[in-house]
Amino acid sequence: MIGFEHHNHADCISTSVEAADNYCRTAGLQLTPARRRVLEILLGEHRALGAYDILEILAKNGFAAQPPVAYRALDFLVKHGFAHRIERLNAFVACAHPGIEHDPSFLLCRICDAVAEAQSDAASGRLGKVAETTGFKIERAVVEAVGVCPNCRGET
Amino acid sequence: MIGFEHHNHADCISTSVEAADNYCRTAGLQLTPARRRVLEILLGEHRALGAYDILEILAKNGFAAQPPVAYRALDFLVKHGFAHRIERLNAFVACAHPGIEHDPSFLLCRICDAVAEAQSDAASGRLGKVAETTGFKIERAVVEAVGVCPNCRGET
DNA sequence: TGTTGATATGTTATACTATAACGATTAGCA
DNA sequence: TGCTAATCGTTATAGTATAACATATCAACA
Known part of the structure; x- marks a missing residue:
């Protein structure tokens, strides 16, 4: 289980993004710049981020700063299993086992x-x-x- | 498990409210009119109600119509185990096994x-x-x- | 090539959920 | 009675999420 141990983030991020990239290509999904960036942001933290936290980072990265920008990307990531929503926190986290069907x-x-x-x-x-x-x-x-x-x- | 069967609501409500009443008296808690009314409202439905749904009903019953009125009563009920919060729905439901310590x-x-x-x-x-x-x-x-x-x- | 349909984005506005803060009031008890 | 903690009334504001509609992109295909 990933979560509380220290490990190499840079590797962890690039590997996961690449995996998502491949998966999307195969499945005919578009990992657009905003979606990719949001996935990177989530992978960069092993904690849950709120939509508005993400929005703030996106804005600094040159993306539009309206809520739908973040929510759409998050919806995509959650829908396809790259991220999960944590109800209790109203927040989102990158999936630790992408590609595997799981609750x-x-x-x-x-x-x-x-x-x-x-x-x-x-x-x-x-x-x-x-x-x-x-x-x-x-x-x-x-x-x-x-x-x-x-x-x-x-x-x- | 209570939930999907039909049964006598009136009994179910009055019994549960009475139980809560007794428990509060014993434990030195105040089941004030607003708290009692919110518990009744929750017991009257076997579904989750949002805080603002409850607030609306409270208003029709002569209580003040400000959000804190509903949230305070709900916080009390949740804290003492008479109700639960359902994260996924941002809503509240009466507890089906009050008095028993449980997740x-x-x-x-x-x-x-x-x-x-x-x-x-x-x-x-x-x-x-x-x-x-x-x-x-x-x-x-x-x-x-x-x-x-x-x-x-x-x-x- | 040009049309079409599906998907994605930009943008404005608004809905929904929840809490902070502070003063007034009330209950329970020494 | 007088103290203290709990509760309530009220205003204001913070935080989370979506509706709606115009525009743009792109792949499929007649």
Whole structure:
């Protein structure tokens, strides 16, 4: 699980962007400049960024500074699995396992706002059983866990 | 699990409000008129209501129509476990198991907006293991599953 | 080549969600 | 009674997100 360890960001970013690039080419999607830049921005942080944070950075990069510019790019990235939206934070984060079909789960540090993405099996556990019994058909299940990350635990 | 079945609302509401009333008296909390009315409103629907939906109803009931009136009551209800906030919908729902300490899980119908609350074991399953390995301490874990409820499945 | 249709962008305006701040009031209790 | 904390009334503003419409780009294809 990516998230709380230190690692080489520059590599991490360029590799991921390149992967997205290839995927889009294959799938007939357009990774336009704004979309690519937003993906780079998200990859540059292992924490969630609000749409307006991103918008601000885009503006400094010569893009238009209207909210739809950021929201459209984010919608694209989320729709195609390059990023996830974190409901609890009204914010967005780059996907840690792009290309793999998955329901994301997040570990959110309430102290430093770091975000780690993990896999969970919520839909197949107890919740899945309840849903099955009731006749509810689960299409997506996201888990957002709030707590304290290893770095912040050490520092208290 | 309460949620998708038909049942007697009037009983359901008065019983729950009474329970909240008793709990508050015991715990030294004030279930003031606005708080009580908001709880009743939430119990009257088995779906999530936005703060401004509630505010509108409060206004018709003679309460002040400023946002803080609704938010304060909702904060109180959520804090003490009488209601939950559903992040995905920016909305609130009455708790289906008040008095019991629990991390709520929700089944959200994307067609009719019905909400059912269930128990899950997200924090003790795969996600819990990952967290443990990493050193992340989970304090709360909420699951929000989107899908189609039994009633809407029948009607397609 | 020129038309067409789908996709993406620029831009303005507005809707929706939530909280800060401060003074007035009330409840519970020493 | 008088103190203290909790609650409420009110104004203002911050933060998040989308509607709507005009323009532009580009690939497919007659």
